[in-house]
Amino acid sequence: MSHHLAPGVWGVVATPFVGSAHTVDETGLTRLVRHYEAIGATGLTVLGVFGEASRLSAGERRTVLEVVAESVGLPLVAGATALATAPVIEEARLVTETLGDRLAGLMVQVNSPDPITVAGHLNAVHEATGAPVVVQDYPATSGVTIRTADLAEAVKAVPSAVALKAEAPPTPSAVAALTAELDVPVFGGLGGLGLLDELACGAAGAMTGFSCPEGLIACTRAWHEGGYTAAREAYLPYLPLVNFEAQAGIGLAVRKEAIRRRGLFLEAGVRPPSRTLPEQLVPQLARHLSATPGAILAGAR
Template sequence: MSAVTQEARAALESGVWGVVATPFTADASAVDELSLARLVQFSESAGVRGLTVLGVFGEAASLTEQERELALRVVVDSTDVPIVTGITALDTDDVIREIASAAAVTGERFRAAMVQVNSSHADDVVRHLEAIVAATGASIVLQDYPRASGVAISADALQVVLDAGPGIVAVKAEAPPTSPAVARITACGTTASVFGGLGGQGLLDELVSGAAGAMTGFSFPEGLVRTIDAWQEGGFSAASRALLPYLPLINFEQQAGIALGIRKELMRRRGLIENATVRPPATPFPAALSAHAQRHLDLVAELQEA
């Protein structure tokens, strides 16, 4: 085992870590820097604890190395919050290179690297993390998201990784059902923070199960912030009331296969980004849902005012 253990590092701070979308120009040929700056400035004003850049929702896999660096520079120059950088690679050497590049851009703002589970075997994942930490010194947010990585790991194997893996300051639990996974992890006494994702669909039950907050994208990040603030102040009932205005929109936004296109369109309608463009293999916003989207936005506005 590496000399650097999770006990030696502070757990990732509780709250909302907003996963940042990458806005593109209308033809998807370039990153829209102005929209990205506006988006992250709004997220900061909404009260997020920090930002996760280059995650799955940020379409990092479709970006060139130069575009990834550009996106990170825009975020660093536009906000003051700490940054978790998403890592798309699964191979150890490639992960190390991505972390080194991201850390060089983000400097003191770099809080951790979000690294995906890359094997169903605990020993392989532990060796992977040991090599990463030894080479980079980075703190690790371990992401269990089989839909994106293509790798499924059992609850028992994941617990072995958390017990032995170096540098882990947080776990992002996105293998459904998430609330039992969060409950199991937190019950085993890990010092790492546990976060839900998946657009906030399971947020309330994840909080009840011991989650430290949410690490996800949503077109109304202020709704997630209000929910977690309410949970911390008033528990389940208060959090339920805070989340209620946003639940229909969360469900609408998280439709399989088109979630990214929907979310970007909602952000566009909010004036946060200029275009709702996505890059393949993501699916653009379906025009047939245009009226549906507006109804959801109008409902949120009404409930916020109530």
């Protein structure tokens, strides 16, 4: 039987690129994941939406998995980008071959509004690969909208499910409904925008990317140690930057530039057709970082 994912913060890892060819930057990737480990992340999620996995070749995906696994000892979740069963199985086999027993879960997107179809899809992926499943409900990427009650029904029918990532707004009410029905832990995403409210509604933590994941960890730890008041106090200094990174269409570019300015990436490039950071927003990003606790690390350029 697969083990449920541990509560806390599972950092979604951005993939750094260098040069005009946008070559995977293994040095920057190593620096980023070691930082996650050093600040106390519970685990890491690689090849997610903000890891630009859909724009990586199979060889590049393998490289990312290998670099992360060799760089840190944290448990790893790996994402699959496809919606149909056969290509997800193909992606999953690359993941299981590369990570072996380091794999804590394969993150698979909800691919239908019908719970029977979803459960059949997830069970088929597990049966073909043996991978424990993290169910991702992210309609902004998948284009699939499922009712919360139907999502709970689907997950109940997947014995290999080890977590659910709820990213269909409004997420706090969805988290409340899902945690009331399910034994598997439910994690929030969306850059941590709703983290405080999701924790209040029963979330196990966050599975997301943010240029200052220290804020996600501080909020989650404070919630468990002191409840709402403590978590709110811990998270408040980070919320302007969280909100700034949540801008539709350019969120990835904002985050990667923030990570670069922290000294973790050499460059902040995104692969086309992702939109780049508008020059008009660069000064405001600098203001946000200067006002965020610990945002600029020692040695940052």
